[in-house]
Amino acid sequence: MKDYLSFQNLTKKRWDYVSVCNLFPPQGGGLENAASQLLQFLAKEKGFNCLAFYSGDTNKYYREDGVDRVQLNTFKIFHGFYPLVGLSYLSKLSKIMRLNRKSTFIVYGRHFTGSVAASLLAKIHGVNYLYIDTGFEPRTFKSNFANFFANILDRTIFSLVYKFAKKNVFVSESSKKFVRGRYGKRVDDAIVILNGFEEDVIGQFDGWKKEKKVVFASRLLPVKDPDTVAKAYLELSSKYKDWDFYLIGKGKCLFDEMNRNEIPANVHFVNELMPQKEFHSLLAKSAIYVNSSLSEGLPLAIVEAAALGCILVMSDIPHNMEVSRVSDLEKYSFPAKDLKKLTDALEKAMNDSSELGNSFHEEIARKNHEVFASKKIFAQYWDVLKDF
Numbered sequence: 001m002k003d004y005l006s007f008q009n010l011t012k013k014r015w016d017y018v019s020v021c022n023l024f025p026p027q028g029g030g031l032e033n034a035a036s037q038l039l040q041f042l043a044k045e046k047g048f049n050c051l052a053f054y055s056g057d058t059n060k061y062y063r064e065d066g067v068d069r070v071q072l073n074t075f076k077i078f079h080g081f082y083p084l085v086g087l088s089y090l091s092k093l094s095k096i097m098r099l100n101r102k103s104t105f106i107v108y109g110r111h112f113t114g115s116v117a118a119s120l121l122a123k124i125h126g127v128n129y130l131y132i133d134t135g136f137e138p139r140t141f142k143s144n145f146a147n148f149f150a151n152i153l154d155r156t157i158f159s160l161v162y163k164f165a166k167k168n169v170f171v172s173e174s175s176k177k178f179v180r181g182r183y184g185k186r187v188d189d190a191i192v193i194l195n196g197f198e199e200d201v202i203g204q205f206d207g208w209k210k211e212k213k214v215v216f217a218s219r220l221l222p223v224k225d226p227d228t229v230a231k232a233y234l235e236l237s238s239k240y241k242d243w244d245f246y247l248i249g250k251g252k253c254l255f256d257e258m259n260r261n262e263i264p265a266n267v268h269f270v271n272e273l274m275p276q277k278e279f280h281s282l283l284a285k286s287a288i289y290v291n292s293s294l295s296e297g298l299p300l301a302i303v304e305a306a307a308l309g310c311i312l313v314m315s316d317i318p319h320n321m322e323v324s325r326v327s328d329l330e331k332y333s334f335p336a337k338d339l340k341k342l343t344d345a346l347e348k349a350m351n352d353s354s355e356l357g358n359s360f361h362e363e364i365a366r367k368n369h370e371v372f373a374s375k376k377i378f379a380q381y382w383d384v385l386k387d388f
Helices: 007-012 030-044 087-099 112-125 144-155 159-164 173-187 199-205 226-237 276-285 300-307 318-326 339-356 358-372 374-385
Strands: 017-020 050-056 060-064 067-073 075-077 082-084 104-108 128-133 167-170 211-217 244-248 267-270 286-291 311-314
Touching (some): 017 030, 030 104, 030 300, 087 112, 104 112, 128 159, 167 173, 173 318, 211 226, 211 276, 211 339, 226 244, 226 267, 226 339, 300 318, 311 318, 311 339
Parallel strands (some): 104 128, 211 244, 211 286, 286 311
Antiparallel strands (some): 060 067
16 A cells, blocks of 8 residues: 555556545445446446545555555544544545646545545645535434534535535435525535436346345444334234345444344344345345435435335435335335334335235336436436536
């Protein structure tokens, strides 16, 4: 890592596009997958040299899917999912910007220290960047004090990220509406480009028959509210013994506090992040996908789940509902943290899946493909980036 990031080597290698993101697969979630997919599109379809700059568990440089990747080991909070950037990160990103001033940078948020650092360094070095915002809501943290403090920082320091960007993009209409309410005209020229799934990846699983499986897959953080899902699983598993209930993700949840023999045999707790192909193959066979988040951007996982024909049982926060409406699945939504309503929604989805059969799931997939297919999404990004 030290040799690769030396002045000599960096001057030898110039990139057309540089992505600055929180994490990257397999550590990250939907945002990081979307960031990786966009760079792959620019490298493979457009022939550009691309670099991904992000946080990980070790310092390393490697090349994957036609994209150069620089991973830096940073201090992290929230079970390792939120990097706090330090001097080493800043110095290396500053060097890359200084030596690649003609490159276009793509900065992802909302990860406070990384996004702010990238925007300030871009201003200092005079480089252009596209900022892609996934949204933020005040209920991100458990305590009112933490949310109050986060709001102050967001309204002041974080506003610089929007201000210095050449162009701002939001991944949902809800995100743009929320930020527009906070910053007024500053983001009036921002555009909305939805997250999209890769047709080549999802297409491998077309035609798979649905089985009686329910899946929740996410980083296990309080804002994702996995405990309400775990409680619903415990309540339903004894009544529906012919169904399997999956709770998948890295972090902490209610099941960590239970002995294995206390978890019913048809409830499967996988305390890690699944490899993408394994995850997609599970979704292809699953009838239902659950999202219980208290706050979200436009999660890539729910777009992929719907593209694979899963019924979406989701909390009724604005970003989730944008996806639900595409496939007419609003009736399966529930108020966030409402265990009774979540249980009722799951039962309805399970019964409808059994009664309506595979054709119902195929219709969900068809409607989703019309809106969220990546070729359409990437073409929209290219329309923006080619003007840089």
